[in-house]
Amino acid sequence: MNLLETAQQLGLNPEEYQKIKEFLGREPNFTELSAYSVMWSEHCSYKNSIFWLKTLPKDSERMLAKAGEENAGVVDIGNGWGCAFKIESHNHPSALEPYQGAATGVGGINRDIFTMGARPIAQMNTLRFGDIKHPRTQYLMRGVVKGIGDYGNAFGVPTVGGEVFFDSCYQTNPLVNAFSAGIVEKHKIARAIAIGKDNPVFIVGSSTGKDGIHGAAFASKDLTEDSIKDLPAVQVGDPFQEKLLLEATLEIIAQDLIIGIQDMGAAGIICSTSEMSAKGKAGMDIDLDLVPLRQPNMLAWEILLSESQERMLVVGKKGLEKEITEIFKKWDLNCVQIGKVTDSTQLRFYQHGELVAELPADSLVLGGGAPIYEREYREPAYFKTLQKFDIQQISEPQEDAYSTIAQFLLTHENICSKKWVYEQYDSMVGTANLSTNKPADAAVVLVKPLDKALVMSVDCNGRYVYANPEIGAMIAVCEAARNVVCAGGEPVAITNNLNFGNPYNPEVYWQFVGSIKGIKQACEKLKTPVTGGNVSFYNQSSSVNKAGGDVSNAVFPTPTIGMLGIMDNLAWQTTLNFQKTGDKIYLLGKTHNDIASSEYLYSYCQVKESPAPYFDIEEELLLQNTLKKAIQGGKILSAHDVSEGGLFIALAESAMAGRVGFKINTSKQIRKDAYLFGESQSRAIVSIKAEQTAEWELFLQQEGCTYEYLGEVIENNFIVDEQWLMTVQEAQHLYQNALEKHLTQ
């Protein structure tokens, strides 16, 4: 086989191979070729997405580390502190080996946070699976949840929120996105940089083995029947090592012993050495014989590409080698100097005394030599078909059907309680989770040194994004922000995890471009810049024999949004539960005669083709501003956003959390099914004290916020238009136990 064929087998195309030759001024050897193949994979280089990612807003007064600058973005949360947060996918590994795939996803995202010098204080995750009745879905789900739990629980950072969504489009390709947030004093923020000739380069943490080799390249192609042969590309996690690594890392950073540090995730040593060197416009000489190995006789390219977990590359300050080594010794971790920084801009790797690879650091990395592609995109035919939907095609349910629909939605896997999942996660370690006993739309986590809280939510309804990428992505951003606002927070920035199919398919790429445009608009409007995140393409099964496959083989475009908010005054914390009988219930925002893309239409009526639900960004902004003023002015008792399942589900959730009932009337202007189950956006339900009604309505009128008086909190029963639907106990029973029932049937 000639080298070009080898290059193609490694996933590089002929033009890329040519480019490598130009950078080196010669033919690459196999080790060098392997290095380029992983560094120029989508996973590391963002070559098919960076052109569009650069259009996203990334500036605000609060930014301490912006998107793309470091391992994670850092936001100023005041009083000399910052919050580092990020979301990352582990979709492909989880599809093959759900337990380790998900576990190492959790490990990886946390390393991105503590490599910044920040101590992680909260984790979340968003999961997508196929048909819940399918045995493989249940196998994947049990494995993924146990993997996240076992890793996160032992690591000792609480999992405080998340979402789980089922649809057959995720049958072959489940999505596993893990989020972590940590806090750091501003002057202790670490950087992923190598500078200063002769500064020592250490590898610390676990030994290097053959696991996860070519993991980044594996994650950059479609899943096929042959993917199982890629099993060695899945890494294995050890949360105990990660916990030790966390403590040791924070110690060396706090004691100011180092120049830079980077986590070894995708593409292992080659990625961390090249990215750190390129950033510092420096080079490194590395002796691979010094790397602690798990097995003998590893080849140079295997050592360079290994994705063994729980490792870091550290550039220390010359003269402080002993101090650094002592700290790792205290935590019983490897800490071995494997080389030094040079002033050459070249990476030189030696093995058995010979130079085995020499590469210009900058040529390997994003922003340097890595290719950038502007891919072609085209509106898919399905888009026009979806727009043809008319609510008139659905006949209105009989009056006596409402109780059945209510039960159907309360027990639907996309709406019911996810208790079966989240009770397997330690949600309280750190004693900072303020949502345990005060349920809210977003997770509220105390920042102990400041008497403030972080307020966080992860959201994305892929069905909306499929129906209209631009609108759907705007909704994802806005819903995440609305959740933060309802809980009493001020949204400040997002991280995103862009999960799509094969970017070489122009119709898939159209979904991607539309989503980016939507995120851009929403983030600019809400003034919440994008601090970074992750792109995961190739979430697609490629049974179709054409380049890039077919858009129908891809998952719903799922740009998951992780929204970070700040609660400067803990008195603003607002829960979603109704509090006592007699309190008045209001709907803020305008309800439309709209059932498009609702769970009711999709699952109960079994109509799969409809556009995205009604959405207007100006109405959204007004709603959020009104809610913020109301909460900070102490005007409301509870707030809950109207989302999947519509108004009825929102009311039921507020009632169940408060162990009370409600009595409301629907509007005569809007179909009752649309009023109760429609998912038109930018709405929230709030409850207030009965005696404050007049003052409250005056406030809403002054704000110009559309509102409706719905009814009041009563004991036990759910009553709509004088019709009794169920008791709160019945609703609880259905809602709480549904997921476990789905899994055991």
Added chain:
Amino acid sequence: MKFGVIVFPGSNCDDDMVYVLNTLMGYQVRKLWHKETDLQGCDFLILPGGFSYGDYLRSGAIARFSPIMQSVVRHAEQGGKVLGICNGFQILTEAGLLEGALLKNNNQKYICKNVFLAATQADRLKPYAIPIAHGDGRYYADNDTLKQLQDNEQILFQYCDAEGNINVDANPNGSLLNIAGICSKNKNVIGMMPHPERASDPYTGNTDGKTLLQKLIEI
């Protein structure tokens, strides 16, 4: 009274314990590293929750061999106070300071949620709402040991419902007799699976754990 919180490499509730005892309750607290043997004059030792040495073998099985544990055992044998919470309870049973064992939960899953505890000895008026978070929390002992625990009033806490009824439905993990916490014959060594430190900060909306800790300190 001076408290010592033992820190194993995989402890993850050590800082929470220090926060509650020191910041919230105002006690003097020292962290004691597992590689040391000096108890630094601490009167009341706490083995916090976590995964001491990763717990891949059996929860707490390796921790008991650590240098600090030799001092903990001596402290307990001399009548000194020791409290093990969650992983700490598991370590105390492995070290033979408390009877019985903690087995895998009967649903085979890790469980984290609020539960209710009936304090068998102290006040039975109102159950405490305290969180659990464990995969291996099913208390087991042979019949003779159970009888002895009952006869000597060594069972300190039992899982119960919101009204204080001790029944099967209120048992989260399959523990025999719904046992959530016990003490040694001399009452100086206490082990419990639930985490009182997680229900202590007023900001969390539940301070039952602080009340309970105060009672344990005063025993």
